[in-house]
Amino acid sequence: MRTAGTSSGLDETLRTGEPAFPGIFGAPFFTYVNRDAGARELFDTGMAAFSEPMDALIAGAYPFPRTGTVVDVGGGRGGLLRQVLLHHPDLSGVLFDQQPALREHVLLEPELAGRWRTAPGDFFTSVPAGGDVYVLKHVLHDWDDDHAVRILLSCRRALAPDGRVLVVDSVPSPGNETHPGKALDVAMMTIVTGRERGPAELDTLFARAGLLRTRILPTPTFASIVEAAGSSSKASIR
Numbered sequence: 001m002r003t004a005g006t007s008s009g010l011d012e013t014l015r016t017g018e019p020a021f022p023g024i025f026g027a028p029f030f031t032y033v034n035r036d037a038g039a040r041e042l043f044d045t046g047m048a049a050f051s052e053p054m055d056a057l058i059a060g061a062y063p064f065p066r067t068g069t070v071v072d073v074g075g076g077r078g079g080l081l082r083q084v085l086l087h088h089p090d091l092s093g094v095l096f097d098q099q100p101a102l103r104e105h106v107l108l109e110p111e112l113a114g115r116w117r118t119a120p121g122d123f124f125t126s127v128p129a130g131g132d133v134y135v136l137k138h139v140l141h142d143w144d145d146d147h148a149v150r151i152l153l154s155c156r157r158a159l160a161p162d163g164r165v166l167v168v169d170s171v172p173s174p175g176n177e178t179h180p181g182k183a184l185d186v187a188m189m190t191i192v193t194g195r196e197r198g199p200a201e202l203d204t205l206f207a208r209a210g211l212l213r214t215r216i217l218p219t220p221t222f223a224s225i226v227e228a229a230g231s232s233s234k235a236s237i238r
Ligand SMILES: C[S@@+](CC[C@H](N)C(=O)[O-])C[C@H]1O[C@@H](n2cnc3c(N)ncnc32)[C@H](O)[C@@H]1O
Pocket: 030, 047, 048, 051, 073, 074, 075, 076, 077, 096, 097, 098, 101, 121, 122, 123, 124, 136, 137, 138, 139, 142
């Protein structure tokens, strides 16, 4: 995959507001990686390496329930789910992603035996039902608002009555303050149709999907955990 090509298209992205990736590689990003096994392998390996230093820190930054099921939606090879299950021995997990991403998952550990399953699928259609916590880490930022709402709606439909959806992304503040998420925002703009979103932008998406933000938790990484619940549930807002 010629990754340098995408940033060379930044000027075009700035002119058109469209990602440069399809013009350079002939297809939208996820279509491209799913067509080419080598590109898929490279992307999943790169994504897992990018996430690995953050996974344990994020797993430790959220008060997961003691029991129940965590569904990692678009969870890649499962590095975050692995850490959540290692931190919480009575939780079960579902790793949900496109089939090719699941092939080299990292959940095969004796300590986790019998506590997880993988589920291939398309999050624009549905996600596995009945989970207590749905995690979307570095997923919403890949997509424009309409697609992001469809993913949230799938989670909302699948959510247990008192369940929670966790959006784990950089949540940069508006204005010109420095934040690592702003560099990621430029990358998202050129590669995919997504963006990094602040709290108000996420609230708009949550409202469209029948969700309500309950709190934002910082983590020791550049990402924050934005928690939401069904807007008709008895969730308390903290
Ligand atoms: C940027 S990666 C994030 C992976 C992982 N959550 C992490 O933080 O390392 C986005 C993930 O979304 C998955 N994805 C993209 N389109 C999908 C779809 N339609 N249904 C399910 N998963 C999808 C990709 O396969 C990829 O693993």
